[in-house]
Structure formats: C-alpha cells, structure tokens
Amino acid sequence: MDGSGFTAVDGPQRNVTAVLSGAGDRAMVSYRDPAVEPPLGELVAAHRPRVLLLPILRHGAGVARALGRARAAGALVFMDCQDVPVALGAVRDVLAQVDVFAPNAEEALRLTGASTVEDAARVLAEVVGTVVVKRGADGALALRGKEFCALPAPAVDVVDTTGAGDCFDAGFVHGLLGGADLRTCLALAVACGSASVTGVGSSAAPTRAQAAERVSGG
Template sequence: MGTDPVGRVGPASASGTRRGVLVIGAYYADLVFHGLSRPVRPGSEVFARGFELLPGGAFTPAMAMRRLGHDVVWSTDFGTDLFSAQVLAAARAEGLDDSGFRLHAVPVRSVTAALSSPADRAMVSYQDPVAERPLAQVLREHPARVAILPLLRYGEDVLAALEVAHGLGTRVFMDCQDVPCTLETPTVREILSRVDTFAPNADEALRLTGARSLDAAIDILAGLVDTLVVKRGSGGAVAVRDGLRCEIGSIPVEVVDTTAAGDCFAAGFLHAHLAGQSLFDCLATAVACGAAATTALGSSAAPDLAELPQWLARVPCPRTL
C-alpha cells in the first residue's frame, strides 16, 4: 500500500503492471439545472424545469472508457464531504480501479453548477484547494498505454512530465477546457508539440490561437500537434493528422444536456485509437459517443460496448480535405 501525509492511498501499481488508461484530474459534482425557459442574465431569476446532482469532472472520461471495456485507473482526490462521497460511490459502482484515489481526512469539495440548454451550457465551479501530486509521479506510479489530461496543463513541470510519459511509452491525450492561456503563454506551444492528441472545442481553438477563423486556428494548431481533434458541437468535428484532414457532421438527436458530451467524445476517440483504427474511425466513434451523451443528463447516457454499434450506424459519412 502507498501512503500519503494527508490521507490514505489505494495500492500503488509500482509493480510494473501496465494499465490501459490513466485519467488524471479532479472530480466534480455537477448540479445540473436543465430546461431553462430563457438565458440567465445578471439581476434576473430563471426557473429550470429539472435538476439533478450528478458525478462529473474527470469522472466522466474515466467512466466512459470503463463502459467501453477498458482497464482504467483514475488519479484524483476525495475528502469527507457529501460531494466526494457521492462521486466516490458512483466511481466504485462503475467498477473503476481505486488505486489512484487519494482519500483526505478533510473536505475536498469540487462543485459545478451547470445551466444547461439544448444549444449549450454555462457553468460556475468551485474547488477546495488540495496539494496536487506531481504529474510525473502519477505517470510513473500508474504506467498506462494512454494518459488522459482533461484540461490544458502547462508549465515546466508539465513539460518534464511529458518527457516521462514518452519514456514510459504512454501516449498523452489532452483536452483544453476554459483554461486562461494562449499560444503566447510560456511553455504552451512546447507542451502542445509534445502531446499526442489535443482536443479543444471550436471556441477554445479560436481563443488559444487568436485566429480570426476556425480554419485558420485549425491550421495553426495542426502545425503544432501530432493529432488535432476539434469539437464543433452541432457542427460535428474535425481531425487532422500528418496533413490528412477529415470532417464528420453531427448525429441529429433530441438534446437533453451537453455537459458530458466533450468527455464522452474523447473516450470514443481513444477507444478506437487503442484498437488501432484509422483517424476516420476514431473520429466517427468520438462523434457517436459524444452524441449519445447529450440524450440524457450528465454522463448517464455514455454508451457501453453493446450500445455503441447502433450509434456508429447513425454517424454521417466523413469528408476528407
């Protein structure tokens, strides 16, 4: 058993056992307000038609990969609070390996209020501060084929950790999220050039690059990243690798909640990637999983292996450019 000065850690995988997927990131308890009658504006009150408290944050890609049959370790922190207890119980119910869980003797509240509409969602989040384990240490403790970083991380320590990942033969998938940085922020360009797959959405790609159009942003990022995947919501998605660009439209669905769509999209892409499938098939699987996730609240509709074929059958044909 590994130990930590602030709490108990599950059994470390320092035995050298190589796992399929390592997810590194905080849990969140998502307070999802859905069915809003109109947009929320300062000074106004809007009633939602429904409300749920659901597990979110890095729980979502970990759970989605597990449902698709992968061996998943999730490195995260839990405390003594109600939100930690709820998400920890959900993680164990999904069969996630708890060797990456660090349990603290104090509250570790991570909460997001999601104001969800069929078109998009707005979010307000809070997280209790907790001492973070060095990224390189986590990568060494839990060697895996793929590591998922659910948000853009930068800094010299991240650069060093990516070198550790490459030395271990671990491929790194990095999402973007609403991280306040640009390509001019120190180390960001270098980090993107070292990750294996980077997956911003369209707004994030524009903000990150400062480009005037999405096509221009895609060109800039594709010049930095080995594999670029850009999520366009109802416009589908684009992937670029080695000069090959493919586009796939979205699947028409009755959208209930978009909160978990991006993380389930990532899980679909990596599921196909780990099976050695083509860039087209990886993008198609990503679109299928992302669309499925929007048909229910939170990540509850993330597909499993039995459900995936019916979603793949609905994916539009890809276009190459």
C-alpha cells in the same frame, strides 16, 4: 475498485459544481476545498499509464517534462482544453509533448487567433501530431499530418450537454486503443458525444457495442 491511484485526504473534502445549462449556452461554477495533489510527474512514474488523458489544458515547464516522460515510457498523451484562457505561445512547449489535442471550435480559435476553425486546426497541427476540433451540432474535424477528415453530427433531441466533451474524448481514445484509423476514431467520438446529450449528464453515453453500431449505421 483499485484505489491505488486515489489521493486520500483527512476529513471531508468539499468539491461542488453547479451546471447552468440553457438552450444557447452552458456554464459551470465550481468550488473546491484546497488540497495537495501529487505532482503529475510522480503520478506518471508510479502508474505508467498506457494513455494519459488530461481533461484540461495544463501548462508550465513541470507539465511539459512530465508529459515528455510519459511519452518516453510509451504512453499516448491526450489533452482536452476546457476553456483555459491562454494563447498558443504560452502552451507551445506543453502541446509539443501531446499526441492528440481536442479543443472545441471556440477554444481553437482563441488559442491560435485564426479566423476559421480549419485554419486554427492547421496552426495547432504544426505543434501537435493529431488535432481534433469539436464543433457541437456541426460535428467535428480531425487533422493528422496531411490527413484531414470532417464529420457531421447526427440530428438528436438535446436534453443536456454536460459531459458531452468527455464522452467525445472517450470515443476517440477508444478508437485509438483499438488501432482504428483517424476517420473511424472521429466517428466514434462524434457518436459518443452526440448520444450523451440525449440524457441528463452522461447517462445516455453509449456502450462500446452501441457506439460501434452507430458508426456502422446500424
């Protein structure tokens, strides 16, 4: 494994997350020892990624500048939300530097103050080029300019929802890297997210071949 992107620390580094997952809700409680992380801008300059995938809604002037540099260097910027409690006005400058933003329904509603998920997506699409909203058992929707699509989630036996959002994101990015259209990207994302909940953690996440088979109806 190429370790050039890792940050080395002196001594043990405690990083523990307890997942509290039930039938109607899920929560995570985390503890992490303090650690100095390289600024995002330095990481972008050093590694020049083809895709910069941020699993959490990071904001601030430094983040906006780093994302702008990443895009100028040709990177596609994909950002999840991860329940960061902010309003759209506080993160507008950062989201303007994001190519794809993928909150869940609750996060989209809270960010925008909209009354429906569809309206929230439209508000976000005024800032971000592509908006993808995860709707759990109801599937997902995507909006890019005037192009809109919504897909249901297949009925599955849910074992554990931990990691489903990350698997969803991976499926969407995989479609983008392959040059797929918006609907196919969304279908891959739904396929990956839905499959992942059928096992503990992300152990049931599909391979590329399995995801493609699910999308094709095989």
